[in-house]
Amino acid sequence: MRPPPDETPSQLTARLKREADAQRISDNIDEEIKRDRAAQRKSRKELRILLLGQGESGKSTTLKNFRMQYAKEAWEHERSGWRSVVQLNIIRSIILILEIIEAEMSGSGPLLDDDDSSRRLSESSTSGDAFTDKHRLLMIRLAPLRGVEAALKRRLGAGAEPYRPSQPLSATPFDDPVLPIPAPKRRSEFFVRSWTDAVDGSHGQNPEIQADADSSTITFMTCKDDMRALWDDPAVQRALERRKIRLADTAGFFLNDLDRIATRSYTATDDDIVRARLRTVGIQEYLLRITDGFSLRDNAWVWKLYDVGGCRTQRSAWLPFFENTDVIIFLCPVSCFDERLDEDQRVNRLEDSTLLWRSICSTKLLTKTQLILFLNKCDLLKRKLKRGIKLKTYLPSYGDRPNEVMPVVKYLREKYKEIQKQHSPEPRVAYIYTTTVTDTTATAKTLHSIRDRVLRENLVTSNL
Numbered sequence: 023m024r025p026p027p028d029e030t031p032s033q034l035t036a037r038l039k040r041e042a043d044a045q046r047i048s049d050n051i052d053e054e055i056k057r058d059r060a061a062q063r064k065s066r067k068e069l070r071i072l073l074l075g076q077g078e079s080g081k082s083t084t085l086k087n088f089r090m091q092y093a094k095e096a097w098e099h100e101r102s103g104w105r106s107v108v109q110l111n112i113i114r115s116i117i118l119i120l121e122i123i124e125a126e127m128s129g130s131g132p133l134l135d136d137d138d139s140s141r142r143l144s145e146s147s148t149s150g151d152a153f154t155d156k157h158r159l160l161m162i163r164l165a166p167l168r169g170v171e172a173a174l175k176r177r178l179g180a181g182a183e184p185y186r187p188s189q190p191l192s193a194t195p196f197d198d199p200v201l202p203i204p205a206p207k208r209r210s211e212f213f214v215r216s217w218t219d220a221v222d223g224s225h226g227q228n229p230e231i232q233a234d235a236d237s238s239t240i241t242f243m244t245c246k247d248d249m250r251a252l253w254d255d256p257a258v259q260r261a262l263e264r265r266k267i268r269l270a271d272t273a274g275f276f277l278n279d280l281d282r283i284a285t286r287s288y289t290a291t292d293d294d295i296v297r298a299r300l301r302t303v304g305i306q307e308y309l310l311r312i313t314d315g316f317s318l319r320d321n322a323w324v325w326k327l328y329d330v331g332g333c334r335t336q337r338s339a340w341l342p343f344f345e346n347t348d349v350i351i352f353l354c355p356v357s358c359f360d361e362r363l364d365e366d367q368r369v370n371r372l373e374d375s376t377l378l379w380r381s382i383c384s385t386k387l388l389t390k391t392q393l394i395l396f397l398n399k400c401d402l403l404k405r406k407l408k409r410g411i412k413l414k415t416y417l418p419s420y421g422d423r424p425n426e427v428m429p430v431v432k433y434l435r436e437k438y439k440e441i442q443k444q445h446s447p448e449p450r451v452a453y454i455y456t457t458t459v460t461d462t463t464a465t466a467k468t469l470h471s472i473r474d475r476v477l478r479e480n481l482v483t484s485n486l
């Protein structure tokens with residue numbers, strides 16, 4: 023409302039006070055409604071948990087661990103479906119290698135990762151000589167895998183979504199939309215709208231789907247020796263090294279397991295499933311029945327877990343879920359300190375994660391939400407530091423502390439804890455875990471501890 027034109031200073035003061043009072047009353051009512059809703063949910067023994075973090079931070083992998091522990095029947099039902107995802111992951115690695123060979127043989131620049139394109143171009147023109155007729159033959163013999171890739175994607179209902187530059191690409195589009203930026207040239211990853219549909223075990227009972235899966239598996243098995251020859255080839259290894267691509271550390275890497283996987287009788291193990299990569303698009307809800315270990319009776323809770331797509335183009339979809347969320351599990355992949363976002367190659371991944379964490383901590387709608395932070399991918403962090411990659415090159419504030427996993431994790435833990443303290447609208451407890459969520463045994467312990475903490479806290483707040 024506009025102020026009256028002839029308002030005196032005392033009228034102005036009185037009006038501002040009225041407006042502030044009205045705002046306070048409205049905020050209190052909103053707060054009360056939220057508290058009522060939360061209490062109702064808790065009296066029904068229901069909790070809503072949101073998994074947040076940037077793309078590839080490990081949200082879906084954490085969800086898989088939850089389901090492995092607390093939705094065992096569904097987990098087993100889906101097991102057979104993961105075979106196609108693992109096959110597709112392998113084929114994607116092989117196709118990436120084939121594309122590199124093609125690029126080097128034709129003398130064109132590489133398609134991925136490194137910034138120094140002039141160096142790459144001159145290197146690739148000489149390195150093309152490293153590839154011979156043997157590689158040409160392998161390329162021909164492995165060509166049928168492209169058909170298998172298409173068939174698997176069709177069966178999984180998978181798409182490959184290019185990053186759309188027309189969308190806002192800020193770290194936190196839910197509170198700070200910015201102008202679009204040009205998207206990088208990058209191979210798009212495949213995704214499915216819902217992996218529970220994609221890997222649904224009952225697909226195997228459909229004869230048509232089964233025949234299609236059998237034919238893909240046969241072609242895949244026929245290519246096994248050539249895939250292994252390609253992966254073991256020294257010229258291929260050198261080309262990957264030149265391009266600083268550490269395939270063994272990338273998501274969905276299974277090339278060292280070809281003998282075990284490229285067989286008719288292969289069934290995905292729990293470890294395979296947590297290592298398989300399937301990008302999330304949109305938001306998916308999963309129900310878990312969780313029983314606590316300390317109530318005397320009626321101790322079953324329903325946990326509604328929401329898994330979201332973490333890429334910047336996906337983050338605006340998170341906002342509607344903030345309203346009634348009891349717990350957020352935020353994944354920060356600590357190994358990514360020297361990497362950049364797929365969707366915006368100008369942005370350091372750790373910096374993006376930090377910005378995102380700060381924004382989640384400061385979001386008013388989440389004031390009462392319990393925040394749990396996973397400093398994830400500690401295994402990869404350890405390997406990276408061992409290779410001599412220095413944190414302080416990318417995070418100068420780390421200074422001359424030892425470039426080792428324990429001090430690095432301790433430093434990041436303190437940094438993230440401080441951000442939470444500084445930016446939370448009200449004080450809240452910091453729950454921080456150091457994780458490698460592909461390690462299912464260690465993660466099971468973490469999840470049991472979270473279950474107990476979350477349930478105890480919610481029993482107290484709801485006076486159940």
Ligand SMILES: Nc1nc2c(ncn2[C@@H]2O[C@H](COP(=O)(O)OP(=O)(O)OP(=O)(O)O)[C@@H](O)[C@H]2O)c(=O)[nH]1
Binds near residue numbers: 078273398401
């Ligand atoms: N080595 C290692 N790999 C991990 C870890 N956590 C996740 N990964 C792998 O990283 C890849 C990405 O993990 P996801 O759980 O799919 O990532 P996300 O956060 O769901 O990614 P979006 O769906 O794109 O938002 C998968 O192949 C995982 O197996 C970890 O702690 N260590």
Ligand SMILES: [Mg+2]
Binds near residue numbers: 082300301329
């Ligand atoms: Mg995901």
